[in-house]
Amino acid sequence: MRRSIALILALIAGASLYAQDASREADSLRHVFGRKEIKHQAVKPGTPYADTLDTGNPAVKVVLYNNGTYRYVKDPAKVAADSVFTECWDTRAVNPYREQPDQLPDRFSIWVVDSLDTYCCPYVTHPRSLFGYRHGRRHQGIDLPYPTGTPVAAAFDGRVRISDYVGGYGNLVVVRHANGLETFYGHLSRRDVQSGDWVSAGDIIGLGGSTGRSTGPHLHFETRYRGAAFDPSWLIDFETGTLRHRLLKIRSWYFNPNQRYIQNVDDEDEIFRTDEEDRLRAEEQARKEAAARAAAEAAAIRYHTIRSGDTLSGIAKRYHTSVREICRLNNMKENTVLRVGKRIRVR
Numbered sequence: 001m002r003r004s005i006a007l008i009l010a011l012i013a014g015a016s017l018y019a020q021d022a023s024r025e026a027d028s029l030r031h032v033f034g035r036k037e038i039k040h041q042a043v044k045p046g047t048p049y050a051d052t053l054d055t056g057n058p059a060v061k062v063v064l065y066n067n068g069t070y071r072y073v074k075d076p077a078k079v080a081a082d083s084v085f086t087e088c089w090d091t092r093a094v095n096p097y098r099e100q101p102d103q104l105p106d107r108f109s110i111w112v113v114d115s116l117d118t119y120c121c122p123y124v125t126h127p128r129s130l131f132g133y134r135h136g137r138r139h140q141g142i143d144l145p146y147p148t149g150t151p152v153a154a155a156f157d158g159r160v161r162i163s164d165y166v167g168g169y170g171n172l173v174v175v176r177h178a179n180g181l182e183t184f185y186g187h188l189s190r191r192d193v194q195s196g197d198w199v200s201a202g203d204i205i206g207l208g209g210s211t212g213r214s215t216g217p218h219l220h221f222e223t224r225y226r227g228a229a230f231d232p233s234w235l236i237d238f239e240t241g242t243l244r245h246r247l248l249k250i251r252s253w254y255f256n257p258n259q260r261y262i263q264n265v266d267d268e269d270e271i272f273r274t275d276e277e278d279r280l281r282a283e284e285q286a287r288k289e290a291a292a293r294a295a296a297e298a299a300a301i302r303y304h305t306i307r308s309g310d311t312l313s314g315i316a317k318r319y320h321t322s323v324r325e326i327c328r329l330n331n332m333k334e335n336t337v338l339r340v341g342k343r344i345r346v347r
Contacts, residue, residue: 091195097227101255120202121241131231140229141222146208170212186220230254233261302347
């Protein structure tokens with residue numbers, strides 16, 4: 001009995017410190033975990049628990065389990081009331097948001113997972129068809145070879161927005177996550193969740209298949225932020241199953257349909273810096289060439305001052321040109337009277 005009381009007192013003390021340490025813990029996560037694989041650690045539904053305790057954060061509880069363990073969890077009621085799960089909530093529209101990608105900030109960051117949100121790689125494999133244009137049509141995700149009937153797991157905690165048969169996607173499940181991201185799972189042979197269901201990372205949401213516009217069994221996987229698709233490889237290394245970033249820094253050009261994942265941010269910045277330098281050099285070269293052409297054209301210009309007895313045919317013969325060309329250069333007609341002393345252009 002004393003041990004139980006001591007455990008609860010210790011947990012309460014820890015909970016009071018949780019709110020103070022939460023932001024510091026979040027800031028240190030990417031340094032502590034780096035690029036290591038993050039495994040799904042959610043407690044299975046139905047695990048018996050003894051009690052719950054409040055923390056300094058009203059959205060977070062401490063759950064005491066009968067086996068003497070405990071963990072921090074989000075309060076489902078608080079999560080459900082979050083505007084991210086009510087704003088632009090549509091169970092049919094693939095993109096329920098009104099803004100265009102160019103209306104998003106140039107750079108912003110979102111937490112992908114933290115100490116309360118988990119992750120599970122949908123499938124560890126070599127992607128077969130990448131993000132970008134394919135056969136003249138925009139391909140807004142990547143395709144993962146996926147045998148029909150293979151269970152498909154949710155990548156992150158969230159709520160199912162769409163579970164339906166949707167055009168080229170076939171059987172489609174879309175899960176919205178607390179950070180505003182949505183993940184798409186297309187071409188399923190079976191859907192095991194309904195719109196409005198809450199899922200944890202690793203929960204089975206359906207089975208792989210080849211429904212919709214598909215040439216064979218595979219999983220079409222997309223990541224979108226407020227309706228704008230970006231290459232899922234910015235988030236996940238599918239060949240190792242590793243989550244690349246806990247804190248994802250998003251650039252507006254990620255949403256360009258031609259922009260695929262670049263290996264690291266240093267390479268990325270160097271590539272775009274080089275592109276900008278190349279662009280400026282090309283513009284400078286074009287200006288120099290234009291100036292050279294203008295100078296050459298100016299140097300080639302010749303004029304003739306009309307003298308008594310001059311005719312257009314005689315002038316044309318003298319300067320090895322034609323009457324028509326002289327008329328064109330001077331906006332005149334062939335029967336125009338030539339006035340002595342007038343200067344006309346002959347080249």
